[in-house]
Amino acid sequence: MANFLIALDSWLPLALAATTIAYGIDFRRTDGPPRALPTWLLRITFAAMLARFFAFVAVYGRPALASPTEALGTIALAIVVVYGILEALHRDRSVAFPLLSLATIAKTAAMLGPPPAPVANELLTQTWFGFHAMSAILGYTGFSVGAVYAVLFLVLYSRLKRHQFGVFWDRLPPLDELATMAIRGAGLGFVFLTLAMVAGAFGWSRLLDHPVWQDPKVVSTFLAWLAYAIGLGLYHFGGWRGARCVWITLVAFGLMILSSWVVPALLGSSHGVSGLS
Amino acid sequence: MQLSVFGLSHRTAPLELRERVAFLEGDAQSALGELVEREPFTEAALLSTCNRTELYVATATPDDAERLWWEFACDRRQVDVAGHTYRYEHRDCVQHLCRVAAGADSMVLGETGILGQVRHAQEWAARAETLGPLLGKLFPAALRSGKRARTETAIGQGAGSHARAGVALAAKIFGKLGHRRGLIIGAGETGAHTASHLSEAGMTSLRFANRTRNRAEELATRYGGEVVDFEALEEAIAAADVVVTAVASPERVLTARTIRAALERRGRERPLLIVDLGVPRNVEPEVGSFRSLFLYSVDDLESLIALNLERRRKELPKVEAIVDEEASRYVEWFTSLGATPTVVALRDHAERLRQESLTKYRKGASPEELERMEQFSRALLNRMLHDPLRSIRSCDPQTREGIDHLDWTRRLFGLGAPDGPEDETE
Numbered sequence: 001m002a003n004f005l006i007a008l009d010s011w012l013p014l015a016l017a018a019t020t021i022a023y024g025i026d027f028r029r030t031d032g033p034p035r036a037l038p039t040w041l042l043r044i045t046f047a048a049m050l051a052r053f054f055a056f057v058a059v060y061g062r063p064a065l066a067s068p069t070e071a072l073g074t075i076a077l078a079i080v081v082v083y084g085i086l087e088a089l090h091r092d093r094s095v096a097f098p099l100l101s102l103a104t105i106a107k108t109a110a111m112l113g114p115p116p117a118p119v120a121n122e123l124l125t126q127t128w129f130g131f132h133a134m135s136a137i138l139g140y141t142g143f144s145v146g147a148v149y150a151v152l153f154l155v156l157y158s159r160l161k162r163h164q165f166g167v168f169w170d171r172l173p174p175l176d177e178l179a180t181m182a183i184r185g186a187g188l189g190f191v192f193l194t195l196a197m198v199a200g201a202f203g204w205s206r207l208l209d210h211p212v213w214q215d216p217k218v219v220s221t222f223l224a225w226l227a228y229a230i231g232l233g234l235y236h237f238g239g240w241r242g243a244r245c246v247w248i249t250l251v252a253f254g255l256m257i258l259s260s261w262v263v264p265a266l267l268g269s270s271h272g273v274s275g276l277s
Numbered sequence: 278m279q280l281s282v283f284g285l286s287h288r289t290a291p292l293e294l295r296e297r298v299a300f301l302e303g304d305a306q307s308a309l310g311e312l313v314e315r316e317p318f319t320e321a322a323l324l325s326t327c328n329r330t331e332l333y334v335a336t337a338t339p340d341d342a343e344r345l346w347w348e349f350a351c352d353r354r355q356v357d358v359a360g361h362t363y364r365y366e367h368r369d370c371v372q373h374l375c376r377v378a379a380g381a382d383s384m385v386l387g388e389t390g391i392l393g394q395v396r397h398a399q400e401w402a403a404r405a406e407t408l409g410p411l412l413g414k415l416f417p418a419a420l421r422s423g424k425r426a427r428t429e430t431a432i433g434q435g436a437g438s439h440a441r442a443g444v445a446l447a448a449k450i451f452g453k454l455g456h457r458r459g460l461i462i463g464a465g466e467t468g469a470h471t472a473s474h475l476s477e478a479g480m481t482s483l484r485f486a487n488r489t490r491n492r493a494e495e496l497a498t499r500y501g502g503e504v505v506d507f508e509a510l511e512e513a514i515a516a517a518d519v520v521v522t523a524v525a526s527p528e529r530v531l532t533a534r535t536i537r538a539a540l541e542r543r544g545r546e547r548p549l550l551i552v553d554l555g556v557p558r559n560v561e562p563e564v565g566s567f568r569s570l571f572l573y574s575v576d577d578l579e580s581l582i583a584l585n586l587e588r589r590r591k592e593l594p595k596v597e598a599i600v601d602e603e604a605s606r607y608v609e610w611f612t613s614l615g616a617t618p619t620v621v622a623l624r625d626h627a628e629r630l631r632q633e634s635l636t637k638y639r640k641g642a643s644p645e646e647l648e649r650m651e652q653f654s655r656a657l658l659n660r661m662l663h664d665p666l667r668s669i670r671s672c673d674p675q676t677r678e679g680i681d682h683l684d685w686t687r688r689l690f691g692l693g694a695p696d697g698p699e700d701e702t703e
Contacts, residue, residue, distance in 0.1 A: 159563075160450065163577040165584050174452035175548065242546040242569045 003057050008052040013111050015045045016076070016104040023096040027171065031067070034093060042100075042181040046084055049077045060116055065133050069113025074134070076107040078141040086145065090181055092173045095148050123207075125221055132199035139193030143228075146185025147253040150246045153178040157243055179246055183235050186249045190228045197225065216267035220259035227252035278319060278674060280370045280411055280611075281339040283346050283362065284331030287384045290361035297356045302401060308641060309405035312349060317342040319677045320409035322402035322416065324377070326394045328384050333374065333398075335411040335677070339366060371611075372604040374415060378423030380432055380474040381596050387432035387589040392423040410680045415607060422603040430595040435585030440471040442578040443552035443584075444478050447519045450571060451551050456479040460517035461485050462510065462531075463524035464492035467554050469499075471521045476500050477619040484513055488524075511535050514541035520551045520558035552578070613692075614683045616672050622692045623666065627658055 022038040029035075053074075056064050064070040083099050086092070123129050154174050159165075172178065204212050212218050231248035234240040278525035300308060312318050312332075321334035330350075342440045351358060353649040362564055365373045366695035373382070378395045380387040402408040408416075427433040436442035444454075453456050459480050461468045472483055483502035487493035493504045505513040514520055514536065524530045531551070543549065546569040553560040553574045565572035576687060612618065631654050639647060669686055673679040686692070 160446075160571050163573065163580065165581050169449065169581075174448060175450045177452045240546070242548050244546045 001055055005052065005055045005059055008048060008055065009111055012048060012052060013104060013108040015048060016100065016107050019045050020097060020100040020104050023093060023100055027093065027097055031241060042084060049080060053077060059253060063130045063134060064116065066116065066124055067113065069110050070116060072106040073110030074137055076103040078108065078137045079103040081138060082141045082145050085188060086181055089184060090177060092177060094172050099145065109217050119229050128199050128203050132203060133194050135192045135196035135199060139189045139196055142185050142192055143190025143253050143256055146182050146249055147190060149178050149185055150182035150250045153182055153246045179242065182246050182249055183232065186228055187232055190232055193225055217259060218265045220263040224252055224255035227255050278335055278337050278680065279339060279367055280335055280415065281342065281364060281366045282327060282331050282333050282373055283343045283364050285358055285361045286329035289363055294356060294358065294361060297354045298330045298350055298358065299327065300330065305401045306405040309402055309407045313407045315345060317345060320412045321407045322412050324395060324398040326391065332662065333412055335409060368604060368608050371415060371607050372600060374419040375422035375600040375603050378419040379426035379596050379600055381593060381600065384584055385437040387435050388437050392420065395419055395423065410675045410684050414610065415520040418603050418607045422600050425599045426596045429599065430592045432589050432592040432596050435588060436582060437585060439554055439575055439578050440467065440474050442581045443471060443521055444474045446549055446552065446573060448478060450548055451518055454478045455516040458516060459519045462514050462522040463487060464496050465523060465525065467523035469496055470525065472500050472538050486510060486513065511539045514539035516551065521554060523554040525560050526559065527557060529561050532565050533561045536564045536567065540570065546671045548600055575607055613687065614680055615674050616669055616683065619669050619683050619686060623690055626690060626692055627662055631658055
């Protein structure tokens, strides 16, 4: 199993790079419908990354989250999962190249890092924590991908308002579809973050003696989650469409960034109890 | 016998002249019938659109044929076409029709309608029984050229007209138009044209408003839509996703107040596209600043059309290569129709079969046996080919019957190029 893991670690950055290039070439083409090759490469790469994830858990008894470079490899998997779901739902490939490029860079950086230690942190071996951390990474990836689509929506919206035709007119999917994908990306992030929050609440009571609502990062994350809940609720149940809906998801994404980076830095947090923030 | 085309088009004649020389379907069929009864025409087909009128003929005397055609057309329509016509012969004629079908000679480069018009010309000639072996192969070759140009290059991509550009915009904003609602204000030619394109793009819910209700009802019947009273526009706009205005009116048809009231009824920032095809404009321009509303006038659409046409122009070398290839295939087939090439092709074909058969039975045979097999096979071949070759030599490729005869002989013995024009069916 360890040898299998080493072999996969050597080949996965190459497979991701090949997939990214295939998507890039397809994006530049102007004739005919999209080709099937990039999607097949993505499926194969995704299967190999998933196999690598489970092989890692089998060998080390924990998910690959013990160090920043290990976490980068897991983030690469999360990007592939979220992008793959959105492509399957919408058949749109307009953001494949930038997203998969990020995944390739993350995976390559992960490969160049130090080899994994057998047991880096006792907490990592606990099931609830693995579930919490993986869900959170998938959630943040979903929000990020949704935010990319939201920005593309605003770019195309402004071009269409100003009667400008060019590369965005040519390459981007319809405005309505971009809005839907921004919402779907946010929706995926919301589902995963909800799971992460439930698992986190379960673990919090076991590890820490002060209440969860006294932690600034947790409270700010909850507020961002609430902003997403309101935006998604207005879209799904209030019939909201268009730019206003997209703006709400972007504001929520901004809150999420604040809660992840700014709030812990300024106000401190017990959330870094695992050694990872 | 040779192929010629005599015509005038947007490149050589003004619209007033083109309009007067144009033929409608019934006219074209009777004209073709009359022309072929006259001496110089063996085969004839008439391609008539708003941008061109062209007579394609197979004739042994092209000068006489051209003179008679223009006399015929000018007498009928009381026009003088001198200085506005062109004539192409042989390969140039073939190449011209292939270019026309590919949209490379159209006023709007790459427009798709011409392909259907070339098909109509073929059908009219077939109905008038003026389509013979030469034109009968020429039109499928041209249609193939047109189809290939549109599938193998991007010459037909992007909107080339205002109505199509409006539909392209709707698709860019809303994606699939199947479940979207359209409102067309003005039931004239432009309105009908846009309705047709929206319907082609899959929009099933169309409403029509017109000051004269009858015209709106006609369109509603044609496209399965419904009629809206001109006084109830505010409500109709509130319910629509795409609004197209094409009204010939010096006053604004849609004011900012009407649109604002309609948007308030819609609520929740549902996007609305308004395509103003009226000249002068039908919609107050300040409407364009309203949130979630996209307003496009004829001038705004022009830049999209110009961009598309520039891209189409870049595809021209690829289209010309396809045209050249199809024209070459046709000319190769046409050249093979002479009696001597057919005799040579048949002899070569028979000799090849003889050699293949000998090779098969040569193994284990003595030199004497080989010699006798050689003599026997040659004698048999000569006797078998004697009558067919005599028959071929008697064919006159200057007559329709002669061309038919030679063509069938080549088909019977499998002498045509495997990918020749005779193998394509339309």
